[in-house]
Amino acid sequence: MKTILLNIFNGRVISPWWILVIDVGISVNAFLIAFILRLNIQLSSYSVSELVFNGGWVCFVYLISFLLFRSYRGVIRHSNYNEFKLLAVACFAAFSFLMLTNTVLDLVNYHLFNVPRLVLIFHFLMTAVISFAFRMVVKETYSSLTKKNTYTNVFIYGAGEMGQITLEAIRSDKNNHYNVVAFIDDNSTKCNMNLHSIPVISWKKALHVGDDKNVGVVILAINHITVQRKHEIAESCLDKGWKLKVMPSVGNWVDGISNQNQIRDIRIEDILGREEIKLNQLQIMNGLGGKVILVTGAAGSIGSEIVRQLLRFPVQKIVMVDVAESALYDLQQELLLSHSDAPFDVILADVTNEYRMQGVFDKYRPQIVFNAAAYKHVPMMEQFPYEAIRVNIGGVKVLADLAVEYKVDKFVMISTDKAVNPTNVMGASKRICEIYIQALSQQKGVNTEFVTTRFGNVLGSNGSVVPLFKKQIERGGPITVTHKDITRYFMTIPEACQLVLEAGFMGHGGEIFVFDMGDPVKVDDLAKEMIRLSGLKLGEDIEISYTGLRPGEKLYEELLASKENTLPTHHKKIMIANVRRYNYALVNDKLKSMLLALKMENNQLLVTRMKEVVPEYKSQNSQYAELDKELVLK
Structure with missing residues (x-):
C-alpha cells in the first residue's frame, strides 16, 4: 500500500x-x-x-x-x-x-x-x-x-529568515536525514517561543540539553555573524562532539535553489577569516564603470576571484588571459552558467610572449590591467630560478611596457609579502617586479598609474596549505608541517581581492600598498584545528609529521603593517609601503641583461644578477646562500 x-x-x-x-x-x-x-x-x-x-x-x-x-x-x-x-x-x-x-x-x-x-x-x-x-x-x-527510519537530530543556529529557509529546505527534501529539534538564537526576546512548532532556545541552554536530545549536528544559518562568534560556536561544537555545518547566504546558493544540499561543512576559512570589508563602492564603480579590463593570470585563485568581483560592477568588457588551458576553460564555463550575459572574452596566451600580448592590447585597448600572472611556489622557484625570471619578471616587463605604449589608465600588480627582505628566488623576483613598475611610473610622459598590492598567504588558494591539509586528512594523514613554530599571516581570497580593488583605485601611481593581515597563525595550530573540524583526533585517527624548513622558507614572516615602514591611508586595512626609489634607466638595463642572460647563464649566475638588483635579498636555507658570502667579499 x-x-x-x-x-x-x-x-x-x-x-x-x-x-x-x-x-x-x-x-x-x-x-x-x-x-x-x-x-x-x-x-x-x-x-x-x-x-x-x-x-x-x-x-x-x-x-x-x-x-x-x-x-x-x-x-x-x-x-x-x-x-x-x-x-x-x-x-x-x-x-x-x-x-x-x-x-x-x-x-x-x-x-x-x-x-x-x-x-x-x-x-x-x-x-x-x-x-x-x-x-x-x-x-x-x-x-x-518518505520519512527515514534513521535520522540525525540537529539544532538550527538562527531563528531569523535564514533559519526558516534552512528548515524549509530540510523539510522539503525527500532524502532528508535531519530532524530539527530546536532553533537557537542569541536574541533573548525570541527564546522560549515556538517557531513552526519548534522551540527557540538560547545557545547556553542548547549546550545543556543537546546531549539529552542526542544532537549530532548544528547548522549555522545566520547572514550576519562575527568571525569571533563563529569561532566560539565552532569550538563549543568540537568540545561537544557535534558537527558544525553552514547554510550559505542566498547569494552563494548553487544554482540559486534552496535545498538540503546547500548545507555544507564549516571550513577553516570560515573561522580564520575576518570581519566583512567595507569597500568604497562609489570610488570603485567610478573607476570601473564602462571600462575594458584586462586580467592576466585570470584562471588562478586570485585572478579568478578578481574577475568575479569585477562582474559586480558595470564594466564594458573583461578580457581574461591565462596560459593554463584547463583552468581557463573551467572559469569560462563557470561564468557562462552564472553570468551568461556578462561581457567577457578568454585568451589562451603566455604573458611573456610580447607579440601575442601586443595583439591583445591592440585588439581590446584595455583601460585597466590587473596582473595576477606569476609563479608563486617558493620551493619550485628555488629549484628553477630561470622560470621565476622568465615569467614573473619578464611577464611584468612585457605587460608594463605595453601598458605605457597603449596608454592604459591604471596598472595593478599583485605582489607578495615575500618580496619584503626576500630570502628566496620567488620573493626576490616579485620585489624586482615592484622596483621596475615603480621606477617606470616615475618616468616623464608616463600617464599610466602603476600600483602594487602586497599581501600574505591566501586561504584556499591553489597550492596553499589548506587544500594540501584537506587532501592529507582525506587520505588519513599524516599532515606534513615544515616546522612546529612556523607562523604565517592568512587572508581569505575574497578579502584579498576586495582590498586589491580598493587599493587599485586609491593609488595615483608608484605606490606599493600593503594589507593588514591581522595576527599571525601558527601553521601547526592550523593543522590541528582542521583535524578537529574534520571530526578526527590527533594521535588516534591522524598524525602530524614535521619535515623541516624547505629551501628559501622563512620561519616567521615579517609584519608588513609595522609603523616603521608604512604610511596610513583612509582605509584602515591598507597602508603604503615606504620604500626607496630606483633609477629607471639603471633598473631597465639590468632587467634587459638578466632576461637576455636566460639563454646562456646557469642558475647561480642568474640568482647573482637578482641579488645585485635587490641587495637585501639574502638566501636562507638555500643552495644560493654561498652567493651572499661571495658578494660581501666583492
Whole structure:
C-alpha cells in the first residue's frame, strides 16, 4: 500500500485539474453544510430549486476565483506558506465578491442571486479550513511515507529568515536525514517561543540539553555573524562532539535553489577569516564603470576571484588571459552558467610572449590591467630560478611596457609579502617586479598609474596549505608541517581581492600598498584545528609529521603593517609601503641583461644578477646562500 501511495505522489498522478475538482467539491459540500446550519436542519422551509440555484452561483464564483488565482497549481505534497496564502486569498476574493453582490442586489431589490449573508460566512470559513486541511493531510501523509527510519537530530543556529529557509529546505527534501529539534538564537526576546512548532532556545541552554536530545549536528544559518562568534560556536561544537555545518547566504546558493544540499561543512576559512570589508563602492564603480579590463593570470585563485568581483560592477568588457588551458576553460564555463550575459572574452596566451600580448592590447585597448600572472611556489622557484625570471619578471616587463605604449589608465600588480627582505628566488623576483613598475611610473610622459598590492598567504588558494591539509586528512594523514613554530599571516581570497580593488583605485601611481593581515597563525595550530573540524583526533585517527624548513622558507614572516615602514591611508586595512626609489634607466638595463642572460647563464649566475638588483635579498636555507658570502667579499 505504501508503495502504491508513493508512486501516486511521486508520479504526479493527481493532475492540477483534479485538485481544482476537489476544491470545487469542497466548496459544494461546504455550501450544503452552511445551509443546514443556517436553517437549523429545517430544510422544508427552503425550496430545493433555490438551494441548487444559489449553491450553483456561489460555487461558480469560487471556481472562477480558483482559476484566476491559480490556487490549484501547486504540488500538494510540497505545499508551503505561499501556496496556503494563495488559497486563502482566492477564497476571500470569492467571498468578498459575493458579499458585495448581495449588497448591490439589496439596493435594487433583486433577490435572484441574493444568498443569506450568514450562509456566505459559514461557507467561506468551511471552504478555506477544509481546503487547508486537505492539503495538510496530503503533505503530512507524504512526509510520513518518505520519512527515514534513521535520522540525525540537529539544532538550527538562527531563528531569523535564514533559519526558516534552512528548515524549509530540510523539510522539503525527500532524502532528508535531519530532524530539527530546536532553533537557537542569541536574541533573548525570541527564546522560549515556538517557531513552526519548534522551540527557540538560547545557545547556553542548547549546550545543556543537546546531549539529552542526542544532537549530532548544528547548522549555522545566520547572514550576519562575527568571525569571533563563529569561532566560539565552532569550538563549543568540537568540545561537544557535534558537527558544525553552514547554510550559505542566498547569494552563494548553487544554482540559486534552496535545498538540503546547500548545507555544507564549516571550513577553516570560515573561522580564520575576518570581519566583512567595507569597500568604497562609489570610488570603485567610478573607476570601473564602462571600462575594458584586462586580467592576466585570470584562471588562478586570485585572478579568478578578481574577475568575479569585477562582474559586480558595470564594466564594458573583461578580457581574461591565462596560459593554463584547463583552468581557463573551467572559469569560462563557470561564468557562462552564472553570468551568461556578462561581457567577457578568454585568451589562451603566455604573458611573456610580447607579440601575442601586443595583439591583445591592440585588439581590446584595455583601460585597466590587473596582473595576477606569476609563479608563486617558493620551493619550485628555488629549484628553477630561470622560470621565476622568465615569467614573473619578464611577464611584468612585457605587460608594463605595453601598458605605457597603449596608454592604459591604471596598472595593478599583485605582489607578495615575500618580496619584503626576500630570502628566496620567488620573493626576490616579485620585489624586482615592484622596483621596475615603480621606477617606470616615475618616468616623464608616463600617464599610466602603476600600483602594487602586497599581501600574505591566501586561504584556499591553489597550492596553499589548506587544500594540501584537506587532501592529507582525506587520505588519513599524516599532515606534513615544515616546522612546529612556523607562523604565517592568512587572508581569505575574497578579502584579498576586495582590498586589491580598493587599493587599485586609491593609488595615483608608484605606490606599493600593503594589507593588514591581522595576527599571525601558527601553521601547526592550523593543522590541528582542521583535524578537529574534520571530526578526527590527533594521535588516534591522524598524525602530524614535521619535515623541516624547505629551501628559501622563512620561519616567521615579517609584519608588513609595522609603523616603521608604512604610511596610513583612509582605509584602515591598507597602508603604503615606504620604500626607496630606483633609477629607471639603471633598473631597465639590468632587467634587459638578466632576461637576455636566460639563454646562456646557469642558475647561480642568474640568482647573482637578482641579488645585485635587490641587495637585501639574502638566501636562507638555500643552495644560493654561498652567493651572499661571495658578494660581501666583492
